[in-house]
Amino acid sequence: MRIAIVINTSWNIFNFRMNLAKALMQAGHEVVAIAPQDAYSQRLVEAGMQFVPVQMENKGTNPVKDLLLIKQFYQIYKTVKPDVILQYTIKPNIYGTLAAKLAGIPVINNVSGLGTVFIVKNLVSKVALGLYKFAFQFPAKVFFQNRDDQELFLEHSLVKREITEVLPGSGVDTVRFIPAESFARNPDFRFLMIARVLYEKGIVEYVEAAKELKKKYPQIRVQLLGAFDEAGNIGVKRSVFEDWIKGGELEYLGTSDDVAAVIAKADCVVLPSYREGTPKTLLEAAAMGKPIVTTNVPGCKETVVDAQNGYLCEVRSGADLARKMEQVLQLSDAELQAMGHASRQLALDKFDEKHVINRYLQTINDITTLKH
Template identity: 65%
Template sequence: MRIAIVINTSWNIYNFRMSLIKALLTEGHEVVAVAPHDAYADKLIEAGARFVPVMMEKGTNPFKDILLTWRLYQAYRQVKPDVVLHYTIKPNIYGSVAAHMAGIPAINNVSGLGTVFITKDYISSIAIKLYRLAFQYPAKVFFQNQDDRRLFLRNNLVRAGITEVLPGSGINLQQFQPAGGFRKVKCFTFLMVARVLYDKGVVEFVEASQLVKQKYPKVKCQLLGAVDELSRSGIKRQQLEEWLATGVVEYAGYTDDVADFIAEADCVVLPSYREGTPRTLLEAAAMAKPLIATNVPGCREVVQHGVNGLLCRARSGADLADKMQQILQLSEEELEKMGNASRKIAVTRFDDRFVIDRYLQAIKEVARKKHT
């Protein structure tokens, strides 16, 4: 079969869906990546996928979004896939409409709600109406946690019968492995891995780091992730530079080799306002790290309070600081126990093999229905 994977960036496909692409290619399927062209397009081609560039602009301009629907429709008519796999908001909405127009079954994945259900304004109300319109059409809709699924059902955005919950994108347990026993070094390092967005809790991390360093001045607080000023929730680089000038937080920039940074960290932190199932936490859990995250949908699926980490209140730098200080007061044995619990949770609940197998099964089911 020919299977199209449609996401808002080629980077996203390469970093988060390569295990699925490899599995599809191994099964003998043809894979076509449909996304804006960026530095990762060639990597997808090298991996064995075809690549079809489709421009997807950020923002909520209705005229541009109508054009995106048309561009995706033209791409689907050109590629003629048997099934389309949609990820991220715009492909989920406009891709679903385009696939319906082209007569191609679609499988959607709600990998996170972004700011749509966090910031309540006219844009979010429009987005909800668009979801309700577009989600009439997919053959299957995967969610990454039960909270998101219940939210969509409560708002009558999707039929219950086509929905299912997956454990996020899963994690490659061979790629992300523990680096050895826990060793509490002199310079304890908290690491936050996320795009530099307000909704990821960057402000709270900076506030918490300042409070923690007042009591533990040798503690290192690192932020790793891309600056995304064009995002609706983006933090301006100038603001980031002002925070860095205080010396409270170190900015590690952006890298594809996240595992190297996680390996050097003692605890991974994610004070996000809402997630699907955060890849950051899955990677850190697989590498046997203690975790701190907000008690919100997505994060609490990975972090079990007092077992493999601690949960804090969302939008509270003070509570995050309190949890960071609690971690600092633990012994090496207690931290190692938490880290081992993280690895166990990753192995038993988030192995990406489960996600891949469910996708392979869903693709067969959808293709069978198409030809009956």
């Protein structure tokens, strides 16, 4: 069978869907990656996939461009002729679904977080809800990454319950992401946040917490790994960000293709996000046996059993984030190690990507059997 994977960046396929693509190829399927061209597109080809570029703006909401995107998807789907299409991120989920309906090809959508659509209530979010409602009449299956997102879609009558199912995020490769052989706490205790530099990721609260903690514990390091993004009004302005770094509160690590190596050096991984699907970075941190501090919001709260493998903090509260980070800081070595063990166990029991891959293989099989 020919299976298309459609996402808003090639980087996303390479970093988050690679093992699913490999499992599909191992099962004898042909895999076609459809995404905008970027530095990772060639790596998808090297991994054995076909690559078809699509021109798509991640953030734009221009109706003319969006209608042209439906046309573009339709032409690609008619040319590639996949047996089934796996779609992720908002634009493929909406416009790709409409194109696939016109082309007569079944789709499986994955709602991997609701972005600003449900965080900010405005005209754009109203339009997005209307588009979801129209497009989501047509998928064969819609996977959600947490129960809150699923319930929200059902509450707004955006999708029929019987085609929905909750998966544990995109899962985590528990063979690749493993704890260090021996436990060692850094003398300069290191907190690490992995996220794009966006307000909705809780970056302001992280900086506030860093300022607070560094007054009492000047030796600690509060680090950030992630791409700089000034897109729209959701990215932090470079001048503001540079002031934070100059102030010494935040240590910026840039970006990395080897996130595991960066996580390995941290004592605790922090994500004060306002809402997520299920954050891959926290799953990777858990698999590597790291304590986690994150917000008590949909997507994030699933990754922490409070006081067992980390702490949940209030959303949009730098003060509460600082309190929870301080609690981790004050743990004894034995307690810190126990928290790390609990994280690893949670990753194995609940988030191992084998569960996710098996559900995809089974669903593809069910859909294509029905189709024939």
